Amino acid sequence: MRDPVAPGTVHSDSTGGQAARDVLNRFYHPVTLGEPESAESVIQINVIQLGPLTVGHFRFTGRATLVAAEGDAYHVTLPTAGRVMARRNGHEVTAGPSTAVTFRPGDPVYLRPQAPSAELDVRIDRCALESELAALLGHPVEGPIDLPAAFDLTGGPAHSWSRLIRLMHDELDHEASLIFRPLVAEHLCSSVLSGLLLSVPHRYHAELVAPATAGPPRAIRRALDAIDAEPDQAFTVADLARIARMSVRSLQEGFRRHLGCTPMAYLHQTRLTRAHETLRRADPAMVTVAAVAHRWGFAHLGRFASAYRTRFGVSPSDTLRRTA
Incomplete structure (x- = not known):
């Protein structure tokens, strides 16, 4: 990576x-x-x-x-x-x-x-x-x-x-x-x-914009395992494609077909889940919402809070206070 x-x-x-x-x-x-x-x-x-x-x-x-x-x-x-x-x-x-x-x-x-x-x-x-x-x-x-x-x-x-x-x-x-x-x-x-590369003509352009073949489930699983093991890592789609040993476009099509989302969307949701679990276990006297957000790869605190509320129905601070 x-x-x-x-x-x-x-x-x-x-x-x-x-x-x-x-x-x-x-x-x-x-x-x-x-x-x-x-x-x-x-x-x-x-x-x-x-x-x-x-x-x-x-x-x-x-x-x-x-x-x-x-x-x-x-x-x-x-x-x-x-x-x-x-x-x-x-x-x-x-x-x-x-x-x-x-x-x-x-x-x-x-x-x-x-x-x-x-x-x-x-x-x-x-x-x-x-x-x-x-x-x-x-x-x-x-x-x-x-x-x-x-x-x-x-x-x-x-x-x-x-x-x-x-x-x-x-x-x-x-x-x-x-x-x-x-x-x-x-x-x-x-x-x-x-x-x-997608905007201008070149000798690879036709291949680049042609429909991609979805990666097989076994290859997609390699990318999923990498995300699940280290969701806090700064993965890009290209990183995950290398792990899965396929092209970026095949990885994206495989995620769409087998999971109904993009690789980055899956990574985002996995990070939200880990943040939720961390906040539930954390001591509010020792931990802040910002620290948890940054721990799981969220650079913008406001956007993290909005996505968290959409996913879990409560704010991150509400989850943290409930542990008290």
Whole structure:
């Protein structure tokens, strides 16, 4: 099982010149920042890392050219204001808020924002995206994945995926955001990766969206046993699929067919049951509801209390006080 994705460095700055290059080199690729602007030109930068995923918002008030001889990861640029000209494999693409542009590992990166403009830049470690695809399919994949040079953001899954990226950026302004909880960050990171794979054409896309075969009961039982043994662990669907020795999609279909729920729903209900049992046995003078919730993997106390009341008809604090 993978360690939970811990939210990494959050960087926010208004800068230019060498300082901007340092930020780009640190969070993205080794790049050169061409056409130094006048002294008043500024690049406003806001970046967060969630393990293998980096999402940054860049606002350009002057002309700039970003060039990397060879990208070392998957990169998606989503303009949010103005336009950006990109070049991939000798072909030029001009993108605005309705279009995203991509670069694959090994591609030269060339971006020329047409100031004033702003964009969201998503960097995904090569191994992470290809491992996510392999887990979804249940077999190894040959990379790099042939993401298109550009794709439309105005509708369908790609539009939904772009909203997820914008949500991540919007949450950076809130210190108490769930995005800073490792358990939430883990699932959010996986959602971004799998969402991209489902949103754009590539050679594995048809297989990815085809109906999945349900995993056999014996394999599903391996996942159930893992959950029942350690429901407090930060399992992802991919973790459970590896334990069951099947693809993520077969695991999900197997749970739906044999249990009538998703793997994550089963995990959630198992955690609620364990929390209920712990509260019933606990001494209210020694234990708090918050401690029990966190013990069983619930990061948000309010949502835990709501789900608990729906399941058991009483609040967690009522259950705890009844032990007195």
